[in-house]
Amino acid sequence: MTVNDHVLGWSESDLGVEGRVLDVVRAPATVLSTRGADVDPTDPATVQLAADLVATMRVSPGCVGLAANQVGVSARVFCVDVSEHPKTRDHHGTFVLCNAEVVESSRNEKAREGCMSVPDLTGDVKRASRVVVRGLLPGTGEEVTLTANAFEARALQHEIDHTDGLLFLDRVAGAHAIHPRKTYL
């Protein structure tokens, strides 16, 4: 797999604004079940939102990704950073994508997922372990395409689902695939 060096080299300092820590909303908030609006990635409001998402992710223990819906904003923006996670293979560090889509996916694997917006439950979800994702970088608005594997692929699909108004609950494998959370980070 080839890492997109341009995305890997991106960091929130490229946004040029200070991120604010926002409150994370929890299910059953309607915003979590509603597809967000596509955004203009060069709009200063989008740039601020991108910085806020990264800042909020950074202060949230164990958080490897956060979508705008989760801070109550119905917009198709999310951030990801799986670089410190033990299940990560390749990764692109910290990045934010706007209006992102999965354009290719393969190699399904099942794993247990949690979500800051569903704090009391975890669920077994089958997802592709290799994806190609296309989206726009906030600030420049540049379109990027990246190939992700393993845990980064899972995180990207989880976050893109958020931007489409879907929770992992919508994808659990069956009636025995829902579990009360045992440990809180």
Add this chain to the structure above:
Amino acid sequence: MSTPAPLHAVTVLGHDRPGIIAETTGRLADLGLNLEDSTMTLLRGHFAMMLLCAGDAEASAIEAALQPLTADGTLTVTVRDVPQEDAGAPAGTSWVLTVHGGDRPGIVSSVVARVAEVGGNITDLTTRLAGELYLLVAEIDLPAGADVPALEAAVTAAAADLGVGASLRAVEADEL
């Protein structure tokens, strides 16, 4: 061909503590009963187990053997004989239904009524209340020829009336 051993359905419900399963299954083993299918979970912290065991013991003897479990009044045990069921392979298709949203009365009944209307059979069901979030996940066998898009629309409409969301997905089984 010999007749299969009689089947007994045992339920144990009540206050959870370590050792309930060990004690229950130990007493059943002492009666020469063979455990077949079983399921156990915690429902809002309450121990809940159902199991089927096969063997020649009388239901009254099983009840008597399990009576010590109920001695402190925190557990309820029931035993009843049940017939053998022929669980034939379903002819239709398998689906997972997820419903989640704000808790309110009637979510389960109104959504699963739509499933029953088309002859859908729920084969496994979990519901959880987590804070304000209510979640239902059901595995459903639909008869061959069922109008799945129509069911999906009916379920989605029933859910929307209650202010919750629903999704219906085909079960994917990867044969290895």
